[in-house]
Amino acid sequence: MAKIIRKETLAPQIKLMVVDAPWVARKAKAGQFVVLRITEEGERIPLTIADFDPKAGTVIIIFQEVGKSTMLLGTLEEGDEILDFVGPLGREIEEKNFGHVVCVGGGVGIAPTYPKAKALKEKGNRITSIIGARTKTMLFWEEKMREVSDELFVTTDDGTYGEKGFVTQVLERILKNEKVDLVIAVGPVIMMKMVSVITKPHDVPTLVSLNPIMVDGTGMCGCCRVTVGGKCKFTCVDGPVFDGHKVNFDELLARQRIYLEEEQRALELWTVEKAKEEASRVV
C-alpha cells in the first residue's frame, strides 16, 4: 500500500500524485518506472517515476487518463492508498557528460523527460529541451523543465502557446544549426518514431522510452517484448529506454492496440456503473 500525499490536476485529464513509497524513492534513478494496481480486480499498469525524493521517501507519478485504470486512479484523493506500488523497475539511463543533450517531451511524456534532463544537467551536460502539447491547457511543468535546461522551446499543435507545430520541427532546426551529442525523446510512439527518423541522417545517438503493454514488469511474462536491432527485448527489464534508431516502432504501434476492443468495453461498463452510482447518491 502506498499513500497519496498530494494530488494536483496539471491539465485536463493529466494528474500528478505525490506518493509515499520510501522503498521506491530510496532506489529510484532517472529512466525507471513503477507498476501499480488500484483494486483487487484491477490491472497492473506501468507509470514512469517523474521525480523522487529519497529523503522524504516520496515518488511523483504523472498520468493521462486514457482508459479505465488511469481514470480510476484519477478518482483517488489525497489520503487514499494505492493497493500495490512496485518498483523501481527497468534500467536507469547512463548518467554521464555527453556534451550537448536535447530532451524532447511530448504530451504526458514531458513528465518522464524531466528526471532525465535533471540527472544529465547535474552531470554537466548542456541541456536544450523541447516540450510540446496539443494545446495550451495540456501543457505542464514548463517552469520545472526550464530550471533544468539551458534553453527551452515550447510548441503547441494549434499555436495557442509557444511555437505553432510539432516538437520535431524545432528539433530539426536545432540539428541543422548546432552540434548535438544526444537526443532523448519521450512521448507518443509516433512522436518518438519521427524524432528517430529526423536524427538518423545527422547521426545523432537517440534514446527513446518505450511504453508497450505490460503485465508483471519483472521479465516473467514477455508481454512487453519489442524488436530492437532485429533482436527481441523485454522492455521492462532491458529497457524502457532503447536506441531509437534500432526500434521497430510499427510493431510496437500494432502491439499497443491488442486489447483495444476490451479496453473500450471495460471503459464503457465502468462509465455506466459510475453514472449509476452518482445517480443513486443524488437520490
Place this chain on the structure above:
Amino acid sequence: MPQRPPEERIRDFYEVPLGLSEWAAVEEAKRCLKCKTPQCVKGCPVEIDIPGFIELLAQGNFDEAIVKIKEKNNLPAICGRVCPQEDQCEVQCVLGKKGQPIAIGYLERFLADYEREKGVRSPSLPHSRNRKVAVIGSGPAGLTCAGDLAKMGYRVTIFEALHAPGGVLIYGIPEFRLPKAIVAQEVHYVQSLGVEIQLSRVIGKTYTLDDLRDAGYEAFFIGTGAGLPYFLEIPGENLNGVYSANEFLTRSNLMKAYLFPKFDTPVKIGRRVAVIGGGNVAMDSARTALRLGAEEVCLVYRRTKKEMPARVEEVERAEEEGVNCIILTNPVRFVGNENGWVTGIECIQMELGEPDESGRRRPVPVPGSEFVIPIDTVVVAIGQGPNPLFLESVPGLNLNRKGYIVADPETGATNLRGVFAGGDIVTGAATVISAMGAGKKAARAIERFLEAPDSFPQWR
C-alpha cells in the same frame, strides 16, 4: 478418483477431480501393508511419514493423520493435487509391484481437504531465536524453507515480487487443477507459523541483498524460480495474438482474465488456438484456452506423444477435453495479416533420428514438407529459464552455463557466505515437491549456519 465429465468441465474453471469420499479413503488406507522399511517414504522429497499417516487415516483418526503429514509438509492440499506421485512415492510402493500402489496422493488430498473444511489449526510457535532470515520468492521452495525455519523459531521474512504469494502455484497452474483459494489458505498457514510476507518487493530492484544484510538479515534463501519465458526465435513471433505460456497463464490465473470484465485484465482468445510444446505447461495452456472459449485447440509438438514431457494423466485429460495433438511438427515462421495479427503457423514435418543428449530421439525436419496451419491465437510453451533480473544484482554469485545458480544439492549453499538457493532457480523447471525438498534441506542448513557458521568450510 471421480472426476467431472469433459463436456461439463470445459465450460468453467472449477476443479476437475472431485476428491475421495470418507469411506473410499479409509478403505484405500486399509490396503497399506505398513512395511517395516517403507519404500514409499524414500520417494518423498519432504520425507512425510507415509505409513504413519495412512495408519491413522485407516483408523478413522483424521485429525491426527493430518497433523502427522504437517510435521513434514506445510502445503498438503497443494501437494495432494499437483505432485507427480506416480513418479515419487507411489512408484516405490511395494503394492505397485504386483497390483495397484496405494493412492498416496489422493489420501493426502483427502486429509488436507478434511482439515480445511473444519478450519485449519495452527500451532503457536513463539520466536525463540531472535535472528532474522530473508527468503526471496514465495513459490513452494521459499514457502517451505520459511515455514520450516519459523518452526525452528527464527524470524523469517519472505520477499515476493508479485502482488500475491505462491509463485507458479498462483500465476501458472490453472484454477481447475489447483484452486487459488486453496493456495491462499496454505500460504496463510505458513504465515500463521510466524512467517512475514512482504509482497510487491522485487529483490535486486527494491532492495539488494546488501540492503537486507544492513537491515539485520543474517542468512538468505533464494527461491526465485525459473520464470523467464523462452521463445522459438522465428519470424513473426511478436505478431499480435502470439503469447508466451507465462503471459497467457498469468493473465488467466493471477489476473483472472477469465472473469473479464469483472476483472480488468483481458486475454485474447481466437476461434482456433495452437499451443506449441508438449509439457505440463503446454497442457495447462491448451486446457485453459478451451475454457476461455476457443472452438478448436491443437498442440503442436516436434516429437511423438511418447516423448512428451507432460504427465500421462494430463495428456489424457487434455485429449478427453478435445485438444488435438499434431505431432512430429515444428513451427518455422508465424504468418500475419496487414494489421499485425497472427493468422497462421508455417510448420515443417519432422521425423525421429538418433537419440540426443537427453536420451530422446532427435527430431529432424523432412525437407520440402512445409505447410500452414491457420490459427488466430498461439501460445508458445517451450520452456522457461532463469530470470536474470535478480541474478544480475548479486555480483560474484556462481551460475552455471545455462544461468542457473550453482548450489550444493544437500544444503543449498552457494559460493556466497550465508546465501542459500533451491528450487527451479537451481535445478531448472522441475516439480513443486522437488522445490519443497530443496527448501527443506536449505532450512536445516541455514540453522546449522546460524548456530555453527564454521561448519561450512567453504565460507571460512
